[in-house]
Amino acid sequence: MTDGHSHKTNFIKNIIDQDLKTGKHQSIVTRFPPEPNGYLHIGHAKSICLNFGLAKEYAGTCYLRFDDTNPCTESTEFMESIQRDVKWLGFDWGKNLTFASDYFEALYQIAERLIQEGKAYVCSLSPEHVREYRGTLTEPGKPSPGRNRSMEENLDLFRRMRAGEFEEGRYTLRAKIDMNSPNLNLRDPTLYRIRKAHHHRTGDAWCIYPMYDYTHALNDAMEGITHSLCTLEFQDHRPLYDWFVEQAKMTHRPRQIEFSRLNLNYTLTSKRKLKQLVEEQHVKGWDDPRMPTICGMRRRGYTPSSLRNLAEMVGISKQDSIIDVRVLEEALRSDLNENAPRRMAVLNPLKVKIQNVDADFLEWIHSPNHPQKPEWGKRELAFTQELWIEQEDFALHPSADFFRLAPGKRVRLMNAYVIECLEVIEEAGKVSEVHCRYLPETLGGKPCEDGQKVKGVIHWLSAKTAQRAEVRLYDRLFLVENPGAVEDLGEILNPHSLLIVEAYIEAALKEAKSEDYFQFNRLGYFSADQYDHSTEYPVFNRSVSLRDVSKV
Numbered sequence: 001m002t003d004g005h006s007h008k009t010n011f012i013k014n015i016i017d018q019d020l021k022t023g024k025h026q027s028i029v030t031r032f033p034p035e036p037n038g039y040l041h042i043g044h045a046k047s048i049c050l051n052f053g054l055a056k057e058y059a060g061t062c063y064l065r066f067d068d069t070n071p072c073t074e075s076t077e078f079m080e081s082i083q084r085d086v087k088w089l090g091f092d093w094g095k096n097l098t099f100a101s102d103y104f105e106a107l108y109q110i111a112e113r114l115i116q117e118g119k120a121y122v123c124s125l126s127p128e129h130v131r132e133y134r135g136t137l138t139e140p141g142k143p144s145p146g147r148n149r150s151m152e153e154n155l156d157l158f159r160r161m162r163a164g165e166f167e168e169g170r171y172t173l174r175a176k177i178d179m180n181s182p183n184l185n186l187r188d189p190t191l192y193r194i195r196k197a198h199h200h201r202t203g204d205a206w207c208i209y210p211m212y213d214y215t216h217a218l219n220d221a222m223e224g225i226t227h228s229l230c231t232l233e234f235q236d237h238r239p240l241y242d243w244f245v246e247q248a249k250m251t252h253r254p255r256q257i258e259f260s261r262l263n264l265n266y267t268l269t270s271k272r273k274l275k276q277l278v279e280e281q282h283v284k285g286w287d288d289p290r291m292p293t294i295c296g297m298r299r300r301g302y303t304p305s306s307l308r309n310l311a312e313m314v315g316i317s318k319q320d321s322i323i324d325v326r327v328l329e330e331a332l333r334s335d336l337n338e339n340a341p342r343r344m345a346v347l348n349p350l351k352v353k354i355q356n357v358d359a360d361f362l363e364w365i366h367s368p369n370h371p372q373k374p375e376w377g378k379r380e381l382a383f384t385q386e387l388w389i390e391q392e393d394f395a396l397h398p399s400a401d402f403f404r405l406a407p408g409k410r411v412r413l414m415n416a417y418v419i420e421c422l423e424v425i426e427e428a429g430k431v432s433e434v435h436c437r438y439l440p441e442t443l444g445g446k447p448c449e450d451g452q453k454v455k456g457v458i459h460w461l462s463a464k465t466a467q468r469a470e471v472r473l474y475d476r477l478f479l480v481e482n483p484g485a486v487e488d489l490g491e492i493l494n495p496h497s498l499l500i501v502e503a504y505i506e507a508a509l510k511e512a513k514s515e516d517y518f519q520f521n522r523l524g525y526f527s528a529d530q531y532d533h534s535t536e537y538p539v540f541n542r543s544v545s546l547r548d549v550s551k552v
């Protein structure tokens with residue numbers, strides 16, 4: 001499984017198989033229906049993979065339909081970002097890009113018909129009163145005074161609502177269902193409200209806008225959606241969904257099926273809270289690499305296939321669960337372990353001077369681009385008198401289990417020579433330089449002539465050819481497992497979620513383009529920043545650390 005389309009089965013596929021077998025449907029039609037009021041996050045990725053993935057697997061159709069029914073919170077910026085994200089994830093809606101606003105006139109006509117049939121009425125209760133009249137799970141609702149209005153009066157009022165005669169909040173249109181229903185969703189839900197707002201697609205053509213439940217059910221029916229897949233919180237809305245389709249006498253009857261949302265620990269999957277993070281400037285924007293938005297994860301260095309694989313791995317069920325964020329990180333690692341070329345970088349440099357070569361000495365060391373893929377070839381690393389190694393790979397007073405560089409000790413430079421520490425230069429109580437000799441017989445993994453065993457292998461760079469780069473290291477954004485439960489996000493932020501270091505990278509990385517990814521040996525997987533990276537000023541994001549950072 002590398003493309004996220006395994007043939008692992010689930011209860012939705014079982015339903016589809018059945019529907020195709022019995023001839024209920026000849027082919028399937030699904031949809032992904034985002035509201036363009038924010039950026040998509042990892043939870044949406046699950047829904048995208050499910051809906052577009054099923055259409056692909058069953059050679060059906062999947063619509064990308066914008067649920068643009070609330071002009072106050074929606075914008076073109078969000079709409080464009082959503083399309084970019086769906087495409088980047090690897091899905092194609094072809095000609096099937098639609099908008100709830102495409103159907104405003106049709107939805108309005110259906111509402112008039114419902115009024116004429118006595119199934120909808122104009123209500124003048126304030127939002128507070130509507131709530132109060134609705135009752136609770138234990139108390140029945142009270143009928144709105146509007147319930148008894150004549151059909152003629154309702155129709156007249158509704159038409160005048162459309163014509164813009166009334167202020168916002170003055171009236172709503174409500175379905176006449178059952179104020180005593182045990183299901184609160186059926187206690188005369190709102191169909192239309194007045195919003196004197198400019199809509200990013202219909203401009204000022206409308207000042208009444210349909211509600212989500214009404215719009216969504218009817219749009220599904222109009223587009224011939226066979227399986228309308230949504231998250232579990234809509235389970236109690238299903239009777240309403242069916243009521244709308246039935247009362248509107250739609251010839252096509254879509255079937256709503258609920259599945260459990262994707263929840264990840266240490267991660268927010270609420271658009272409202274992600275917006276709060278952006279607006280309160282806890283992060284640098286929707287695409288900050290610490291954000292669980294699709295564009296943030298892209299910038300962090302997540303690959304589309306790693307996200308598709310995650311969706312496949314967590315599967316589809318009705319069981320609510322919280323996935324460990326490490327499963328997500330592991331999905332990225334297993335993709336990049338396979339597909340990322342290897343390079344060297346040094347994040348906290350310590351100078352090593354090789355005493356048994358001259359200042360102008362230079363030898364090219366052939367280093368494989370991938371240890372398991374000889375067909376990927378090699379690149380050249382310069383071995384010169386002055387080198388950089390990681391500060392933490394040297395210890396002045398090593399413990400017994402420290403196998404890297406220390407006074408009098410030997411270590412192997414990855415793919416190159418064994419070096420031995422002869423002298424330590426200190427400045428102001430700090431190690432500033434380490435003088436070593438290299439053992440010429442040890443190139444390419446060969447042993448030391450004197451039979452001494454060398455356990456440690458460290459990464460390194462030539463100080464002569466290495467170049468400077470900005471490297472951004474990330475940690476979890478939140479200190480707590482369930483940030484969704486906390487209202488004041490400022491209180492639970494990890495102050496060390498971003499660490500910027502001035503690092504050295506190998507010369508071969510000069511060719512890296514934005515979004516190219518690499519494993520920096522022993523340091524993790526990194527990708528060149530989508531926006532800030534350039535040849536003159538390389539910028540790399542650490543996408544994910546290696547499983548075990550101390551392992552080569």
Ligand code: ATP
Pocket residue numbers: 032033034035036037042043044046047229230231260261262263269270271
């Ligand atoms: P809201 O409606 O509160 O703005 P939302 O996250 O539901 O937020 P939508 O744009 O309505 O946003 O979502 C589009 C689709 O993505 C819906 O079908 C929704 O069920 C699905 N979705 C949202 N969050 C998740 C999640 N965490 N896991 C799986 N699917 C999700």
Ligand code: MG
Pocket residue numbers: 035
């Ligand atoms: Mg929603």
